[in-house]
Amino acid sequence: MLDFIIKKLLLKYVLKHPLSYNQIDIQGLHDVLLNYQHRNHEEIVFDFEKATSSQLLNRPVVAVSSGTAALHLALAALNIGAGDLVAVPTFSYVASVNPVLYTGAKPVWIDSEETTWNICPELLAKALKKFNTKSKRIKAIIVVHNYGVPANMKEIMALAKRYAVPVIEDAAEAWGASINGRPCGSVGDIGVFSFNSNKTVTAFGGGLLTTLNSKWEKRTRFLASQARLPKSFYLFDEAGFNYRMSPLTAAYGLVQMKQSQHLVVKRQEIFTRYSQAFKNHPKISWAHPLEGDVASRWLSAFRFGTSLIPQKIAQSLENAGFEVRRGWNPLHTMKHLSAYPAINSNLSERLFQEVICLPSGAGSEQCLNALRELI
Template identity: 35%
Template sequence: MTDRIYLSKAEVTEVEEEYVLAALRSGWIAPLGPDVDAFEREVADRVGVRHALALSSGTAALHLALIHLGARPGTVVVLPSMTFAASANAVVYTGAEPVFVDSRADDGNVDPHLLVDAVDALRREGREVVAAMTVDLFGRACDYETIEPALADRGIPLVEDAAEALGATYGGRAAGSFGRAAALSFNGNKIMTTSGGGMLLSDDEELIAHARKLSTQAREPVPWYEHTEVGYNYRMSNILAALGRGQLTRLDDMMSRRREIRRRYARALDGVPLRFLGEGGTRSGEMDNCWLTTAVVDQPRANIDQVIEALNDEAVEARHLWKPMHRQPVFSEAQFFGKGVCEDLFAKGLTLPSGSGLSDQQVDVVIEHLRRLLPDAA
């Protein structure tokens, strides 16, 4: 039986084994410890922010940031519709209402002008917009040159969901360094992993201090367990932080390999009716981390469901792009600003195996299947 070719399988080497073994032998098995402290410093230095807080997930990071910024029942958070559900779920956890915004066609990221228009329209209606959230989709940063100053002029805090984008840059700045706060994810399929985990990043010391308190059940600094607000069990363990530290030493190499894989797809599939999202028009200082290679099938009669099903039947893991949140049953009543670009991307898009551990031979297998399947979809 042919080995399955996975979408984004974690790649772990002896480097990570050494970090984890050292953490185990140190005796710091319980949550927190020196590897957590070191991991926070190392990621903050890598991204170029002052403070970092290692957490159990990227969702936890978004949740804590939104709480600090005042998200609560009766308020609104504006965010992209094309994203993983965690972005929207974090808003709902606070009791705030998510309002969704359409995508750009070229890379799938949020349309920056629609984002600002949505904020303005909601405020004219008398709604309290406590934050706007961006999502750096599939490892490519949003148009912060437009978004950041527009939100700053309106006094709206920006929360950057950079869960998919560690290592990417925009305008020479690292993903995770934009806005009042940013969230990273180290889930098992991300560019680097701690098995499960995330991180909250910010230059705002007060925000991080408040989030740190909330993440450890909101315990007050007294000799007994005293609580004046509801807290959460959101901290990262020392063992997982050690795994992350090992992964971080190899981040550039893993991104380089994913970039090579994308180039291999693009070269070999030239002439096939595929448009790779985010390709072309890259400005100086802008770099995709190539977490996932995503493409749109530019063939009017192509059935993307059949293409993805056929790939999976051949032991190639392929997926749709994120289904827009405003089309999810759980958010079907949510307000949406846009003309359906994200719906079109979902209807025509697919995500290809992209993990740094893939061999050239495995990538060539995917290419062979795509060249066979797409003409048949005409």
């Protein structure tokens, strides 16, 4: 608790350089809202869907209240329910697994690969082979593109095809990243995005789901709006969710969509500045996209060899006013999640010890200068 209070105080008074933030475009929001003054507010959400779809190969999209909600809807559309097994990367933010738990399904943890830090296809193959019986079968795979670095989708999709398992691409951190020329989120069976406050393209919240399967698209749209049947009177025959995106969120999403390419390029440039500075350092490394893939670098995440004492570096940066974060704390090590089956290599635990996410917006230049003194 004390630790939490200290962190809050640090954020308020000491940390001058936040990890990730975009300047607020007040005028842009004002202009968008003015445009819809005497119209049905739902139109803002439909227009946001059009704007995002146009950046996702014109695929059908469903705008929802968060990335977490989008994942929950994706699982619901796939009929994932109590007792089902879902492969989930252990090196991810907890929102990748929470929706699995909401459905009553069980995660099967898959560890990372060295190159991309994302779900390791070899370990996934082991899991699919192990849990392939009638009573114990992996029914869906969740893939995360950590920090905007695309996962090895080629191998993952081949495995998914072989075992006939649908793939949910959790592209919450990967707006603007691409896999062999296709946007992240458009390669799996269902793609999911987040526009929460710390993302490269933010709407202060909100999420998106995309799929080419019209049955799943209709089902998620329906479930997101309380499962209301299309009758003029209020008729329901199952429990739905209040997961539709709010018009105000969509309004700010429209503002950001106009600048989305620029916002992604800015993050990539910041990452490049850090990586250029570290390129000859033998103890600093980073996740690499595979050939043909492009990373959007939501956060500038670097791996500092243990001899550099990464936690000391992180502490010194915090003391100097920079907000930094460790790599994800592996989900399979959490008390309430540790009993689920795991196909581990322990890489996730090493990444947790060694990865530091550095300020990825304003303040990155100053952070780099501070780091030069420390390494």
